[in-house]
Amino acid sequence: QSALTQPASVSGSPGQSITISCTGSGSDIGHYNYVSWYQQHPGKVPKLIIYGVTYRPSGLSSRFSGSKSGSSASLTISGLLAEDEADYYCCSYTTSGTLVFGTGTRVSVL
Amino acid sequence: QITLKESGPRLVEPTQTLTLTCSFSGFSLTTEGMGVGWVRQPPGKALEWLALIYWNGNTYYSPSLKSRLSITKDTSKNQVVLTLTNMDPVDTATYYCAHRDFGEYHFEYWGQGTLVTVS
Numbered sequence: 001q002s003a004l005t006q007p008a009s010v011s012g013s014p015g016q017s018i019t020i021s022c023t024g025s026g027s028d029i030g031h032y033n034y035v036s037w038y039q040q041h042p043g044k045v046p047k048l049i050i051y052g053v054t055y056r057p058s059g060l061s062s063r064f065s066g067s068k069s070g071s072s073a074s075l076t077i078s079g080l081l082a083e084d085e086a087d088y089y090c091c092s093y094t095t096s097g098t099l100v101f102g103t104g105t106r107v108s109v110l
Numbered sequence: 111q112i113t114l115k116e117s118g119p120r121l122v123e124p125t126q127t128l129t130l131t132c133s134f135s136g137f138s139l140t141t142e143g144m145g146v147g148w149v150r151q152p153p154g155k156a157l158e159w160l161a162l163i164y165w166n167g168n169t170y171y172s173p174s175l176k177s178r179l180s181i182t183k184d185t186s187k188n189q190v191v192l193t194l195t196n197m198d199p200v201d202t203a204t205y206y207c208a209h210r211d212f213g214e215y216h217f218e219y220w221g222q223g224t225l226v227t228v229s
Contacts, residue, residue: 045223
């Protein structure tokens with residue numbers, strides 16, 4: 001299985017909204033609503049921010065939202081804050097019963 | 111409260127076998143639907159999913175590493191063990207274990223990770 005495809009980097013100014021894409025195939029994103037997103041700050045453990053395409057873990061800011069269309073998923077961060085500067089990874093369940101992560105996106109706050 | 115912690119060697123020589131242990135609390139791998147997975151991350155690179163073991167003993171492996179990986183569980187000790195054979199410098203990475211909840215395919219709870227260097 002190939003890694004899901006994400007843009008290497010996305011940037012935005014404070015207060016703006018940005019969207020990170022995650023492209024898979026009919027064997028993963030296109031087949032299930034089991035897409036999750038993780039935020040990882042340098043040297044830190046990945047943190048779950050979206051699961052089941054659109055759901056947020058309890059207590060997580062509503063500035064993070066997820067969506068899916070066909071074999072692609074997206075993560076939108078609204079009202080960008082300096083603390084949102086981090087790496088973001090998508091992940092999907094596959095028809096083989098495995099999981100696959102994305103290539104990762106570095107978000108920069110200008 | 112779910113917690114996980116990885117343990118094992120920090121340095122492994124090429125061709126050796128890596129054995130990592132994930133010790134967890136706050137859930138049981140005898141409970142239907144529970145699972146523990148492993149994810150690794152080479153320095154400066156992306157996350158890579160490795161393996162998953164379920165409460166019923168079913169196991170799943172990354173296709174690219176399947177021939178070298180093995181995941182087992184010891185429910186009496188609340189531990190999951192990952193072995194990776196024939197280690198190579200490209201296997202240098204931080205290895206994480208994580209909890210999988212009933213009916214879900216994401217990881218909300220992660221261990222702190224352990225850096226394994228192959229040299």
